[in-house]
Amino acid sequence: MLASIDVRMLLVLEALLEHRNVTHAARHLDLSQPSVSRALTRLRLIFNDDLLVRGSRGMVPTPHAECLAQMLPMVLNSIRGMVNCGVAQGKSRSTVRIAMPDHQAIVLLPPLLPLLHERASDLDIVTDSDLTGAVRRLEQGEIDLAIGQIGSAPQSYFRRRLYPDHFACLLRSDHPVLAQDWTIDTFTALRHAAVASDAKDGFDRVQDELAKLGVRDRDPVLVSNILTAALAIMATDLVLVVPCRVATKVAALLPLAIVDPPVDLSPYEVALIWHERCHRDPDHRWLRHEIAAAAAEQSQQQARGQSINEASRL
Known part of the structure; x- marks a missing residue:
C-alpha cells in the first residue's frame, strides 16, 4: 500500500x-x-x-x-x-574537517574563525595538516574540504582559487647576512631549514626548485612544522623559504626579517578543493563562501601591510 x-x-x-x-x-x-x-x-x-x-x-x-x-x-x-534540510548557515552540520598544511592554517584561520563564530557559533572546525590522500578522503567523506597548493581538480572534484602568493626568505632580524649584498652566493652559503612533509602540498616544491638551481642546502635542518622552523631560525643563522603570506604572519610574531629570494621561484597558488558529493549541499556551499571571504580578507590585509611597508621605506 x-x-x-x-x-x-x-x-x-x-x-x-x-x-x-x-x-x-x-x-x-x-x-x-x-x-x-x-x-x-x-x-x-x-x-x-x-x-x-x-x-x-x-x-x-x-x-x-x-x-x-x-x-x-x-x-x-x-x-x-x-x-529543506540544508540550513545555509552551518546549522545542520556540527563538525567540519578540513585538510590544510599548518602554514596555510596560520594564514587562513585568523580571519576565518571569527566569521564562523559570528554566523555559526556551534560549528566545530577540525583541521588536519596532512594532505596525503586528500582526494580519496574527500570522496569517502573522511574530510569535507582540502586547502593547499592544488594545481587542478580531478574528474568529479571542484577547485576554487583562493589567492596567489610568492616565496620569501625568513632570517633572524640581526642575522649578519643582512649587512651584506644579498646574492645567490650569499644565499647558497647559508644552511637552510625545511619543513618535513610526506604530502605533496606544494610547499615542498620550492626545495625541488632550489635543488635544480643548484642553491639548495644539501643537508637542511628538517623540522616538523612552520612554527618550529621559525623558532629555530630565530636562534640560529638558518634561512627558511616560505610563502610570503606565511612569512608576514610569522614575522609579526617573532623578531624575523623578510627578504626576497635572490633566485626566481615559481608562484605559489592556494586553492580550495571538494568532491562532487558535497557540491550542492547548502551548508557546504555556505562554508566554501565563508572560506573564500576569509581568503579575500587576508589578501586585503596583506595588501595594506605591503603598502605600509613601502610607505615606511620612502
Missing part, C-alpha cells in the same frame, strides 16, 4: 482535513475541484475508509480520518524537513 501513496496525495488529504470542503481544498492547493474529488476517491481506496462524509454543515471526518489528522502534520513536516 505504501507504494501507492505519493506526497501530493498526502497534501490533498491535509487540505481536505483542514477545510472539510472539496472546493475550498482545491482553491488552497491551486487545483481544480474535479482533480481533488478524484484524489479523495483514491485516498478512500488506499485507506479503505470513507475519510470524509457529508454532514449538515459540510463534510465531517471519520474516526480513522481523525487519527490520520493527528499523524499527518508530523509526517509532512518530516518530509518538508528532508527537502
Whole structure:
C-alpha cells in the first residue's frame, strides 16, 4: 500500500482535513475541484475508509480520518524537513574537517574563525595538516574540504582559487647576512631549514626548485612544522623559504626579517578543493563562501601591510 501513496496525495488529504470542503481544498492547493474529488476517491481506496462524509454543515471526518489528522502534520513536516534540510548557515552540520598544511592554517584561520563564530557559533572546525590522500578522503567523506597548493581538480572534484602568493626568505632580524649584498652566493652559503612533509602540498616544491638551481642546502635542518622552523631560525643563522603570506604572519610574531629570494621561484597558488558529493549541499556551499571571504580578507590585509611597508621605506 505504501507504494501507492505519493506526497501530493498526502497534501490533498491535509487540505481536505483542514477545510472539510472539496472546493475550498482545491482553491488552497491551486487545483481544480474535479482533480481533488478524484484524489479523495483514491485516498478512500488506499485507506479503505470513507475519510470524509457529508454532514449538515459540510463534510465531517471519520474516526480513522481523525487519527490520520493527528499523524499527518508530523509526517509532512518530516518530509518538508528532508527537502529543506540544508540550513545555509552551518546549522545542520556540527563538525567540519578540513585538510590544510599548518602554514596555510596560520594564514587562513585568523580571519576565518571569527566569521564562523559570528554566523555559526556551534560549528566545530577540525583541521588536519596532512594532505596525503586528500582526494580519496574527500570522496569517502573522511574530510569535507582540502586547502593547499592544488594545481587542478580531478574528474568529479571542484577547485576554487583562493589567492596567489610568492616565496620569501625568513632570517633572524640581526642575522649578519643582512649587512651584506644579498646574492645567490650569499644565499647558497647559508644552511637552510625545511619543513618535513610526506604530502605533496606544494610547499615542498620550492626545495625541488632550489635543488635544480643548484642553491639548495644539501643537508637542511628538517623540522616538523612552520612554527618550529621559525623558532629555530630565530636562534640560529638558518634561512627558511616560505610563502610570503606565511612569512608576514610569522614575522609579526617573532623578531624575523623578510627578504626576497635572490633566485626566481615559481608562484605559489592556494586553492580550495571538494568532491562532487558535497557540491550542492547548502551548508557546504555556505562554508566554501565563508572560506573564500576569509581568503579575500587576508589578501586585503596583506595588501595594506605591503603598502605600509613601502610607505615606511620612502
